[in-house]
Amino acid sequence: MTSRAKTAWYCTACGNEASKWMGRCPVCGEWNTFKEAPATDGKGSGKRPSRTLVGLAESNPVPLKDISVERDSRILIGNKEVERILGGGIVPGSMILLGGEPGIGKSTLALQIPLRSKGLRTLYVSGEESPRQIKLRSMRLLRPGKDDSEEGCTILGETVVENIIRCARELHPDLLVVDSIQTVYSESIDSAASSVTQVRECAAALLRFAKESGIPVILIGHITKDGAIAGPKVLEHIVDVVLQFEGDTRHSHRILRSIKNRFGSTAEIAIFEMTGSGLREVENPSEILTPMHQESLSGVAVGSMVDGSRPFLIEIQALVSTAAYGMPQRSATGYDVRRLNMLLAVLEKRAGFKLSAKDVFLNVAGGMRVGDTACDLAVVTSILSSNFDLPVSTGTCFAAEVGLSGEIRPVGRIEARISEAARLGYRSIYISSYNLSGDMRRNIPSTGIEVVEIQDIGALCRRLFKD
Numbered sequence: 281m282t283s284r285a286k287t288a289w290y291c292t293a294c295g296n297e298a299s300k301w302m303g304r305c306p307v308c309g310e311w312n313t314f315k316e317a318p319a320t321d322g323k324g325s326g327k328r329p330s331r332t333l334v335g336l337a338e339s340n341p342v343p344l345k346d347i348s349v350e351r352d353s354r355i356l357i358g359n360k361e362v363e364r365i366l367g368g369g370i371v372p373g374s375m376i377l378l379g380g381e382p383g384i385g386k387s388t389l390a391l392q393i394p395l396r397s398k399g400l401r402t403l404y405v406s407g408e409e410s411p412r413q414i415k416l417r418s419m420r421l422l423r424p425g426k427d428d429s430e431e432g433c434t435i436l437g438e439t440v441v442e443n444i445i446r447c448a449r450e451l452h453p454d455l456l457v458v459d460s461i462q463t464v465y466s467e468s469i470d471s472a473a474s475s476v477t478q479v480r481e482c483a484a485a486l487l488r489f490a491k492e493s494g495i496p497v498i499l500i501g502h503i504t505k506d507g508a509i510a511g512p513k514v515l516e517h518i519v520d521v522v523l524q525f526e527g528d529t530r531h532s533h534r535i536l537r538s539i540k541n542r543f544g545s546t547a548e549i550a551i552f553e554m555t556g557s558g559l560r561e562v563e564n565p566s567e568i569l570t571p572m573h574q575e576s577l578s579g580v581a582v583g584s585m586v587d588g589s590r591p592f593l594i595e596i597q598a599l600v601s602t603a604a605y606g607m608p609q610r611s612a613t614g615y616d617v618r619r620l621n622m623l624l625a626v627l628e629k630r631a632g633f634k635l636s637a638k639d640v641f642l643n644v645a646g647g648m649r650v651g652d653t654a655c656d657l658a659v660v661t662s663i664l665s666s667n668f669d670l671p672v673s674t675g676t677c678f679a680a681e682v683g684l685s686g687e688i689r690p691v692g693r694i695e696a697r698i699s700e701a702a703r704l705g706y707r708s709i710y711i712s713s714y715n716l717s718g719d720m721r722r723n724i725p726s727t728g729i730e731v732v733e734i735q736d737i738g739a740l741c742r743r744l745f746k747d
Contacts (some may be wrong), residue, residue, distance in 0.1 A: 290476040295514055308453050310387045317475045335615045344389040355454065355496065358397040358725030361552065365536060366521065367544020370455070373494045374543065375487050377461075379501045380525025385534055385552070385559055386500050388421070389525075390457050392558050393420055393498075394433040403453040407439040407463030412689060416518055421558040439473065441466045441482040458486065461515070462498040483515050516540065521581045528563055531647030533568075534559065534672065537588070549588040566592040566704055569646045576674055579666030583658025583698075584679035584697040584709070585650060589691065595645040598662035603639050614644030615659065616651075623660055623682060631737045633667065654691040656682040656711060660737065661744065669744050675707035680715070686737045690715035702729040710743075716728065 289298045292315055294308040299629075304311050354369030363369050370376070378388045394402035395418060405600060406414055412434050422428045430747040432453060437442050438480060441464050448456050451740065464482045465473035472478070483499065490497045499519065516522050527533055536550040551562040569592050570582055579598045584591060596615075603609065613619045620642055627633045644650050657678040665672050679697045681689040690712040691697075701709045706729060714732035734740050 287316050290317050291689060292476055295476045304376060315476070317471050317477065321468070327328070350447060356397070357393045357455075357595065359393060359549035359561065360563070362393070362536070365523070365538050365544075365548045365550045367541060367627075370496045370541045371520070371537070372496055373490050374496045374520040375483075375490050375518075376496065376498045376521040376523065378498060378523045378525065379503050380504055383529050384525045386525055387459055388417070388558055389536075389552075390459060390500060391417060391722060392421055392497055394455065395428050395430065396426075397432070398427065398429075399432065401434070401451075401453045402455045403434050403436060403448055403451055404457045404459070405438055405444050405464075406434045406459050407437075411435045411437050416453055420556070423557055439463050439465060441485050442468075442520040448489065448495065449493070451516050455498065456486075456490075456495055456669055457498045457501065458524060458690065460502060480514055483518060483726065489517055491599070501556075512519055513683045514578075524650075528647050533647055535561070535587075536643055543568060544578075545589070549587045549590060554745050565590075566700060569594045569648060570704065575651065576670045577670035578669045579662050581658040581662040581665065581672050582677040583650075583655035584677055584701060585648075585652045585655055586693050586697065591696045593701060593704060593706075594648055594650065594655070596650075596658045596662045597643045597645060598659070599639075599641040600635065600663060600666040601639050608637060609639045610639070611640075613641040614647065614649045614654075615642050617657075619653075620659070622684070623656060624663070624684055625661065626684060627663065627737065630684075631741070633664070635663075635667065638667070652691075653681040654679045654697070657688065657740070658678065660742065661710075664741065668745055672744060673708075675705070676709045677701045677708075680712045680734075682737070688712040688714075688734050688736060688740070696706075698729060698731060708732055710740070 284685050289301050290296070291305040291308060291310065292313045296305055296307040298314065301316070305313055337654055350567045353502070354371055356369045357363060369527070378386050378390065391404065391414065393402065393587065394400055404414065414577070417434070418430055426664050433455065436444070444458065444464065449721050461479060461483055462474040465478045465483065466482055469477055469481055481565060485497060486499070490493070498734065501515070520542045521538070524537045525539055526535045532554045534552045534554060538546045538548050538550065540546060552559040552566045553562050579600070581596050582593050583596050585594050610617060610621055610624070620640070624640060625633055628635055642662070658679040660682055661672060661678055679691060679694065682690055683689050694715050698709055708730040711737070713735045716731070716733065734743065
C-alpha cells in the first residue's frame with residue numbers, strides 16, 4: 281500500500297505556505313489565492329537549487345571603490361521604442377520580465393529583437409513551442425529587402441532550468457530569452473511546473489546566472505484573469521525591469537508600458553502596431569489617433585493626452601440622441617463611464633443642459649484607453665457638439681479638466697501639449713485660464729498656435745457655438 285504524497289497550500293500572490301486552505305492570506309491579505317501543491321519533505325528536494333547544481337561560482341566581497349562602471353555600456357537591440365522605454369538599451373546582467381495577455385505579441389516582440397539586431401547573439405529558449413513553430417514565425421517576421429538575419433539566433437527547446445543555464449554558459453550569448461517562465465522547472469524541487477515554488481526558484485536561479493555572467497535575461501510571463509502577472513508577487517520584485525503589454529487583440533495597436541525599471545524612468549510607454557510582418561514601431565502616435573475625415577462632423581473633438589512622458593492627440597467621439605426605449609443609456613468605450621456620468625451631471629446642474637432624457641454614447645477612436653483628466657474638456661465639447669448638431673471647427677483641440685462646479689481646471693505639462701498640437705498643424709488649443717499664471721506664461725513656446733483661455737463651461741459654449 282503506497283502512502284499518499286504530502287501536500288501543502290501556497291499563496292499564489294506572495295508564496296506563503298500553509299497546512300490547510302484559507303480564504304484570505306494572512307501575509308499579503310489577498311483573497312482566494314491559495315493553491316494546493318506537493319509539500320517539501322525537508323530532505324533537500326524543496327530547498328533552493330545549489331550554486332554547484334546550476335553552474336554558478338561562489339561570489340566574494342569587493343570594495344565599492346574597486347568596482348568599475350562603464351558608461352554607455354547598454355546593449356542596443358535595433359528597436360528604438362523598446363530602447364527608449366528601457367532607458368537607452370538593455371543593461372548587461374539585468375533581468376527583464378515581459379507580461380501580457382495571450383496573443384498580445386509577447387513572443388513576437390521577443391523574437392523580433394534577435395532577428396532585427398545586427399551582431400546580437402541570442403539564445404531563445406522555448407518551453408511552449410517547438411523549434412519548427414518558431415522557424416515558421418521567424419519567416420513571417422523577416423522583412424523583404426531589409427537586413428534582418430537569423431544567423432545570430434539559436435533556438436533551444438528546453439524546460440529544465442539547470443539545462444538552460446548549462447547551455448547558456450557553453451554558448452555565452454549576448455542575450456537569453458525564456459518563453460515562458462511558467463513552463464520552466466527545476467529537477468531539485470518536487471512540485472509541478474508553474475507552481476509558486478517552481479516559478480520563484482527558477483527565476484532566482486536565472487537571476488543569479490545573469491548577475492554573475494553579465495548576460496541579460498528576458499523572461500516572458502503569463503497574466504491572470506485579474507490582469508496581474510501570474511506567479512508569486514516576489515517574481516516582480518527580484519527582476520530589474522517589468523514591462524506590460526496592453527491593448528485589445530481586436531485592434532492593431534499595442535502599448536508597452538514600463539511598470540518597474542531600476543535603470544530608467546517608469547514614465548515611458550511605447551506604441552506598436554500589429555501587422556502581418558510583426559510589430560511595427562509607431563514613432564508618432566498622434567498622426568494615427570487624430571481624425572481621419574476631411575469634412576467637419578458634429579460630436580467630434582480632439583483632446584491632448586499625456587501617457588507617461590509622451591503627449592499625443594486623440595479623437596473623442598460622442599453621440600447624443602433622444603432615449604427611445606424609456607431608460608436613457610450611458611455607454612463609453614475607452615473612457616471611464618463613471619467619469620462620463622459625472623461630466624453629464626455637471627452639464628445638467630451647472631450649465632443647464634437637459635441631458636437626463638437622452639442617450640449618450642462615447643468612444644475613443646483607435647482603441648485607446650483614456651485615463652488623463654485633461655481629456656475632460658474634449659469629452660464635454662464632443663457631447664455639446666452632438667447635442668447641438670454643430671461641428672467643432674477643424675484644427676481645434678482641447679486640454680483641460682472639468683470640475684464639479686463647472687470650472688475649467690488646469691492640467692500639467694501644458695507646454696508639451698501645446699507644442700504637440702502645433703507640430704501637427706492645429707490652429708488653436710483651449711486650455712484653462714489658470715494654466716498660464718505667473719512665470720508659466722513665458723514658458724509657452726512661440727509656435728504660432730492660438731492659445732484660448734476659458735474659465736467655465738459657459739465661456740466654452742459662447743466661444744465655440746456662437747450661433
